[in-house]
Amino acid sequence: MAVEPNTLIENQAITIVNVAVAVIHYQDQYLLGFRAASQHQGNRYEFVGGKIDAHESATQALIREVAEETGINIASNIAVKLGRLHHDYGDKQVCLQVYRIEITAQQYAQYKNLSHGLEGQKLTWVDKEKLLAGAYDLPAANKTILAWLQLSTQISITYPLAHFDEYPNPVTAWLQYHQEHLKADAWVYIRIKKAEAEDSIKQLLHLRPDIQAIVPDGSSTNDLDNAAINNQIVAEHLTQTQLVQWSNGVVENNLPYFCLSSSLPLIVSCHDKESIDAANQLAQSRFLHQMPPVIGIFLAPVECTQTHPDTPPLGWQAWSKLAELADMPVIGLGGLSPMMYQQAMLHGAVAVAGIRQFLK
Template sequence: MAVEQNSLIENYSIVIVNVAVAVIHYQDQYLLGFRAASQHQGNRYEFVGGKIDAHETATQALIREVSEETGIDIANNIAVKLGRLHHDYGDKRVCLQVYRIEVTAQQYQQYKNLSQGLEGQKLTWVEKQKLLAGDYDLPAANKTILAWLQLPTQISITYPLEHFNNASNPMTVWVQYHQEHLQIGALVYIRIKETGTEESINQLLHLRNDIKAIIPYNFYTEKADNTVINRQIVARHLTQAQLMQCSNGIAKNDIPDFIIASSLPLVVSCHDKESIDAANQLAKACLKHQLAPVIGIFLAPVEYTQTHPDTSPLGWEAWSRLAELADIPVIGLGGLSPVMSDQAMLHGGVAVAGIRQFFK
């Protein structure tokens, strides 16, 4: 996989440093280093990684840096692309190319007591729950990675309301069906287009307080009297059409008020290069202005789907080429099943999503 040169010149003056970042873990144990006080962004924890040399790809740099810093050989481990982060520290601009790498049980047993790296830096394994809770102070550019790590490998999508049109009260049956059939602890994209259904969404979340939800961006306002339900809602969703409507303004740093006002991360839908470019622009703008991040792209359709029978599927190879363009974690959608999550990762994604195959 080709990557940019280690140092590029932007506007003839600003140097951008490309860095490979390895989010190394074994199950829910994650490996962090600690930066010395004398270093840039010192006295903070960080994921393992370093500069990408001019002759290297990002994955080659990962293998070299992890070996040099920890002694762990990840040449045969799968590197799952999470995304790219473009961050301006004021005195330095960096592009972090971030990959998640799970070590084997044998590797973890060998290195689980590792407390000092080969370059003298402190190393520690930390629990994912504590990492995501912010117990470990990370550089600003790393904090979006924590939001990315909250995405599971499988995401359920609700049936459209029209699927229950034969019922005397479709909305009641919609709630009942999803209450009974959603997997325990699932992350669910509540894809419902009809207005006036917010109360039914709230009802489903109340009945299934074990699930987390992605909701349409204009279907919910954060309310103090809905504290429990607020905790279940982890992101808002923009369709491709909504994303493209925002794109001209975003290019001029005119970010829509609903994005500025919300503390919830965004998930967007994309189907082509143009929309992925728009999603990348939005992600950069959110990072620049310290807004809630864009944490995922639904890229579809991979395969033929009954939901959109007239849409030609991309196929895995074309899907993979589009996924490589994204600066954000990519989720496969369209004719997929939960067992295809590994296939998505091999093609540049982090997860799969769907309707029919994702219910018990």
């Protein structure tokens, strides 16, 4: 991703360089380049990409840059937007428009031994686990991309505790049901909506040490302080109401909302343009404060749901237009099943989520 400085200064304003970034992979093998010492951010690995020309869209720039740098033709591959990153290196400001592209088995077979690009740069295929573990030194702006790549393509959501109110002991019934019905190694948004939330979350994580949990904002910093449990918690969740309150400057306990979840990444819920704008503001604020990023938004509802039957669905066309506004990965939610992931991906989703269809 060779991007040369473009620092024309007019009225003290530095021109922002728009860059298309291609996160190219085949299954768990990811393609990285290596920047020469003489280059900006030299002696570091990077994803393939480059500057978007004035006449190009981001996807057009991706196709051109990948072909020029590697020879791989991705014109027929699906490019899924992960997000946009605004970064100030001090000597240069960039806006990275990041897309994930999975190449075919035939393309991988042809290029898996590629050691140098067409411009002479070093290229290497790396294992996803090592990449996410930080084994490869990337520019600072790329580290949020690694957090985005940790998202599972399927996220299960638990029933609220009220769903089990007819049982003699709703908490026990809730725990037993989800212990039995959550799929192995699932990412799970534990959504309880009751005062007993933290204790129930703690018990479920003990019963299912294989799952990765998204918990309500603030839960992990209070009672869920066991090291083994915290390793299972991958993100905290903000409702749209909390997001809007933060955006409107509402504070609780003299702390703005973005400070309440400083130790973990966030996933937020959005339903419209205004909430997506607020999510973008929150993501940038956390980035500037060097806090863990917003790694995704639940955008809902795509289709009608049993949980909220009176809420009009967005439909895929309107959903896709809203998803394009987000500066972070977008998760489809509402009336979906795991089998709809490919359809969701074609409309810009990096993952799908739900309750009934995502439990065994």
